[in-house]
Amino acid sequence: MNIEHGCNISYMVMPTKSKEPTFRENMIEFSVLPRERLIIDIEKKLKAVERFLLNLSVDLTES
Secondary structure: OOOOOOOOOOOEEEEOOOOOEEEEOOOOOOOOOOOHHHHHHHHHHHHHHHHHHHHHHHHHHOO
């Protein structure tokens, strides 16, 4: 996947009762578990962004 203009994903540490830190990304909370699971989670989000941008570009070329 190639995003020429870049993509900003910001994280904010939120206090929780669990021992693992919880991050909030665009109002979606997820616990930081093993690194591989976090990478898979981010890849899924990037795929969703990619699908959205592809659909948007198709809509723009059709109008």
